[in-house]
Amino acid sequence: MKAFAQLFLSLDETNKTNEKVRVIKDYLLSVSDEDKIQMLALFTGRKPKRPINSTQLKEWALELSQIPDWLFRESYEVVGDLAETLSLLLPESENQENKSLSTWIQEINKIRKLNDEFKKSWLLNSLQKMTRQEMFMFFKLLTGGFRVGVSQNLVVKALSEISNLDPATLTHRMMGNWEASTFSYQDLIAKEDGTSDISRPYPFFLAYPIQETSEKQKSVEELESELGKADDWQAEFKWDGIRAQLIKRADEIFIWSRGEELATEKFPELHPFMMYLPNGTVLDGEILAFKNEQPLPFNILQTRIGRKTLSKKILRENPVAFIAYDVMEFYGEDIRSKSQEARRKILEQIQSASPHQDKFRISEIIQTNDWNFLAQERERSRDLLAEGLMLKRKSATYQVGRKRGDWWKWKVDPLSVDAVMIYAQKGHGRRADLYTDYTFAVWDGDKLVPFAKAYSGLTDAEIRKVDHFVKRNTLEKFGPVRTVKAELVFEIGFEGINKSTRHKSGVALRFPRILRWRTDKKMEEADSLETLLQFLK
Amino acid sequence: MAKKPLLEFNQNGIYCAQGDFYIDPWRPVKDAVITHGHSDHAKWGHQKYLAHTLSREILYHRLGQISLETMDYGESRIKNGVKITFYPAGHIPGSAQIKVEYQGEIWVVSGDYKTEDDGICTPFEPVKCHSFISECTFGMPVYKWQPQAEVFKGINEWWQQKQNEGKTSVLAGYSLGKAQRILQNLDLNIGKVFTHGVIHNSNEALIRNGIELNPTTLITVLTTKEELKGNIVICPPSAIGTPWMRKMNPYSFGYCSGWMAIRGAKRRRAADRGFVLSDHADWDGLISAIKATECDTVYLTHGYTASFSRYLSEIGYDAREAKTLYGNEEENEAEEAKGENL
Ligand SMILES: [Zn+2]
Ligand SMILES: [Zn+2]
Numbered sequence: 055m056k057a058f059a060q061l062f063l064s065l066d067e068t069n070k071t072n073e074k075v076r077v078i079k080d081y082l083l084s085v086s087d088e089d090k091i092q093m094l095a096l097f098t099g100r101k102p103k104r105p106i107n108s109t110q111l112k113e114w115a116l117e118l119s120q121i122p123d124w125l126f127r128e129s130y131e132v133v134g135d136l137a138e139t140l141s142l143l144l145p146e147s148e149n150q151e152n153k154s155l156s157t158w159i160q161e162i163n164k165i166r167k168l169n170d171e172f173k174k175s176w177l178l179n180s181l182q183k184m185t186r187q188e189m190f191m192f193f194k195l196l197t198g199g200f201r202v203g204v205s206q207n208l209v210v211k212a213l214s215e216i217s218n219l220d221p222a223t224l225t226h227r228m229m230g231n232w233e234a235s236t237f238s239y240q241d242l243i244a245k246e247d248g249t250s251d252i253s254r255p256y257p258f259f260l261a262y263p264i265q266e267t268s269e270k271q272k273s274v275e276e277l278e279s280e281l282g283k284a285d286d287w288q289a290e291f292k293w294d295g296i297r298a299q300l301i302k303r304a305d306e307i308f309i310w311s312r313g314e315e316l317a318t319e320k321f322p323e324l325h326p327f328m329m330y331l332p333n334g335t336v337l338d339g340e341i342l343a344f345k346n347e348q349p350l351p352f353n354i355l356q357t358r359i360g361r362k363t364l365s366k367k368i369l370r371e372n373p374v375a376f377i378a379y380d381v382m383e384f385y386g387e388d389i390r391s392k393s394q395e396a397r398r399k400i401l402e403q404i405q406s407a408s409p410h411q412d413k414f415r416i417s418e419i420i421q422t423n424d425w426n427f428l429a430q431e432r433e434r435s436r437d438l439l440a441e442g443l444m445l446k447r448k449s450a451t452y453q454v455g456r457k458r459g460d461w462w463k464w465k466v467d468p469l470s471v472d473a474v475m476i477y478a479q480k481g482h483g484r485r486a487d488l489y490t491d492y493t494f495a496v497w498d499g500d501k502l503v504p505f506a507k508a509y510s511g512l513t514d515a516e517i518r519k520v521d522h523f524v525k526r527n528t529l530e531k532f533g534p535v536r537t538v539k540a541e542l543v544f545e546i547g548f549e550g551i552n553k554s555t556r557h558k559s560g561v562a563l564r565f566p567r568i569l570r571w572r573t574d575k576k577m578e579e580a581d582s583l584e585t586l587l588q589f590l591k
Numbered sequence: 592m593a594k595k596p597l598l599e600f601n602q603n604g605i606y607c608a609q610g611d612f613y614i615d616p617w618r619p620v621k622d623a624v625i626t627h628g629h630s631d632h633a634k635w636g637h638q639k640y641l642a643h644t645l646s647r648e649i650l651y652h653r654l655g656q657i658s659l660e661t662m663d664y665g666e667s668r669i670k671n672g673v674k675i676t677f678y679p680a681g682h683i684p685g686s687a688q689i690k691v692e693y694q695g696e697i698w699v700v701s702g703d704y705k706t707e708d709d710g711i712c713t714p715f716e717p718v719k720c721h722s723f724i725s726e727c728t729f730g731m732p733v734y735k736w737q738p739q740a741e742v743f744k745g746i747n748e749w750w751q752q753k754q755n756e757g758k759t760s761v762l763a764g765y766s767l768g769k770a771q772r773i774l775q776n777l778d779l780n781i782g783k784v785f786t787h788g789v790i791h792n793s794n795e796a797l798i799r800n801g802i803e804l805n806p807t808t809l810i811t812v813l814t815t816k817e818e819l820k821g822n823i824v825i826c827p828p829s830a831i832g833t834p835w836m837r838k839m840n841p842y843s844f845g846y847c848s849g850w851m852a853i854r855g856a857k858r859r860r861a862a863d864r865g866f867v868l869s870d871h872a873d874w875d876g877l878i879s880a881i882k883a884t885e886c887d888t889v890y891l892t893h894g895y896t897a898s899f900s901r902y903l904s905e906i907g908y909d910a911r912e913a914k915t916l917y918g919n920e921e922e923n924e925a926e927e928a929k930g931e932n933l
């Protein structure tokens with residue numbers, strides 16, 4: 055595992071994209087195929103199941119460190135990461151043994167089924183054969199807390215340079231339900247796609263925002279000169295729900311959220327219409343809370359997402375529907391290279407054949423050749439509970455990831471980003487006891503850079519929840535400010551943005567406010583500094 | 592009647608009533624004995640100073656024309672029957688542990704210290720005593736230092752690599768002690784060493800004090816980007832991110848500090864590379880130093896005083912937390928670096 059530990063260390067030591075890609079390539083070129091696929095699995099969030107619960111893990115490991123439990127707890131507060139704390143507290147051993155990453159993972163999977171006595175002796179034995187850096191990795195694997203600050207794009211880039219396959223193909227092949235034990239490196243880089251994962255989704259095509267601020271709206275003339283005739287564009291409302299991909303293949307159905315999470319069981323009311331789709335159908339759309347032919351606000355949908363089980367009451371009171379935007383696969387054929395217009399025809403055909411059109415809806419097209427009319431329609435968005443308009447070039451293919459040029463989002467609240475809370479401070483007056491003032495950060499490479507402070511915008515119930523989180527997840531205290539474990543994602547709106555050399559992020563926002571708490575988003579899905587900087591243009 | 596302790600903590604600093612003097616007082620007093628030249632220990636405004644010979648120039652530089660008497664390690668002064676002796680603390684050049692003795696009772700004030708021999712200051716020497724007043728900046732078991740040779744191997748490799756990439760390396764570390772320790776351990780076959788004004792001033796003071804340092808070049812308005820390219824710059828942490836750094840572009844920024852032992856700390860300082868290098872003792876260093884004094888009572892002045900005193904109590908010491916104003920070297924340094932705007 056030395057090579058893997060070194061990979062992690064090297065990635066930690068640089069924030070330059072090219073350097074990261076080089077380090078990943080170095081790793082991939084120096085280890086066995088088994089270790090390659092294990093690394094890819096770990097880097098795409100596929101971790102082994104926890105073999106030992108963290109209480110036992112901590113208790114047993116601490117026997118080697120000879121420090122009392124309270125001191126462990128205080129150390130953990132200082133460090134803020136269980137795996138790192140343990141690796142810093144244990145003695146480094148003299149006689150090391152370099153087992154490969156895949157050997158370790160095999161062992162981890164094996165001992166999961168054994169009794170405590172075996173687990174403990176395996177653990178203590180293993181820990182006496184590692185460097186500190188290996189111990190850190192080992193504990194990361196055991197605690198299931200493995201998270202690398204490397205985007206999948208970088209991994210794909212490295213892999214693409216090694217395998218000579220194009221990044222889109224690799225991104226696609228790396229999606230879906232696979233694990234290191236069911237997928238091989240050779241399958242991944244084979245010329246022809248040889249796998250048969252029927253759940254595998256396509257990478258989403260994501261729109262770029264049309265850049266404007268509250269004071270500086272684009273005029274119809276500007277739009278015309280930048281985007282051409284309105285007639286070249288398919289305009290629809292941008293709905294405010296959960297972007298999802300619905301798959302029906304070999305008589306099975308799968309629902310994927312944008313965060314690449316399988317959410318099939320969360321939306322049972324969509325199952326009947328999905329079962330009715332022809333085999334080999336993949337749809338892109340938005341899941342919305344929807345009742346009486348009307349979309350409901352986003353937070354109603356949110357109340358459903360967090361739940362383990364869905365009661366009859368919830369299903370009755372907060373039902374959902376799917377609004378289809380696009381179709382990527384039809385009768386088993388990948389049709390992403392067809393034009394928007396052609397795909398839309400197929401989508402209409404599929405939808406009109408469905409006997410469940412109350413649940414399987416289609417995103418209506420705003421038919422016009424007039425930018426003025428689109429601008430007026432956009433103004434209606436808020437009343438309709440939409441976020442604005444989507445503009446899709448009629449000749450465009452369905453692409454991979456966020457690409458400039460063919461898909462634009464033209465939001466009514468144009469200035470907003472999803473950001474991670476990293477510091478919290480207590481409020482004033484009525485809320486003097488609660489943590490209500492937060493500092494938010496966006497990604498810059500694998501680092502979170504703070505860019506805004508905001509305190510208004512949450513409900514009292516939400517504030518209490520966030521306060522509870524802050525108190526339980528404080529990493530450090532500097533005077534009144536607490537450094538909080540980065541985890542919670544919020545959508546931050548603002549009135550304007552300026553360059554600033556005084557701020558670490560390079561920008562200063564005017565009137566930032568919390569638009570809402572995105573409990574549906576993982577911190578990795580927060581926006582990047584690049585997104586913010588683009589608002590400056 | 593209970594005997595008055597030989598040393599006590601009052602609102603001005605660590606006070607010896609019998610000898611009527613203070614050690615590292617933070618408010619102006621008549622008679623101050625100073626452990627070392629860092630700004631949280633050597634404050635301005637005392638009528639008389641007693642410090643180690645090698646602290647002389649740095650104290651004049653920082654505090655102006657003070658009334659200063661100096662002595663070497665092993666030398667003593669007697670104040671009203673109280674004997675004061677200096678012993679090496681290994682923290683920075685001129686840093687001293689101060690042994691205070693009266694009628695057979697011995698106290699030692701460590702100031703700041705480290706147990707590893709860094710090659711530029713006289714190595715730490717344990718002093719037997721009844722009561723030991725210790726720092727514990729890194730008094731948590733997660734802090735364990737690597738031998739400095741390994742750390743500097745990493746630093747030199749990093750510099751070489753950045754040079755190959757056509758970049759300037761910028762290393763941040765405290766201006767007094769850390770900066771010189773870095774300077775003396777850089778591999779000068781790789782390139783030249785440039786300094787920020789704050790570091791340059793500390794270097795000059797130490798050189799006037801007879802300490803030999805490797806050659807450096809001060810960065811001035813006239814220094815060009817081309818001159819810096821591929822070379823290394825040593826600056827105080829507070830210079831990072833200021834307009835002063837524009838000339839170094841493209842650069843890689845490394846931070847030398849004990850805090851870098853934890854990944855989160857490195858991230859918060861936005862360093863490209865963190866090098867774990869401290870002039871304070873690590874967990875094992877603190878414990879071995881305390882054991883070596885064979886003391887009964889330990890007072891902890893700054894750092895993780897609560898946790899560390901609890902741990903010491905559990906292993907059999909009479910350990911107490913003391914309220915002091917030490918431990919903000921970094922903030923003071925930020926003050927010093929202000930006004931540097933080349
Ligand atoms: Zn000091
Ligand atoms: Zn100090």
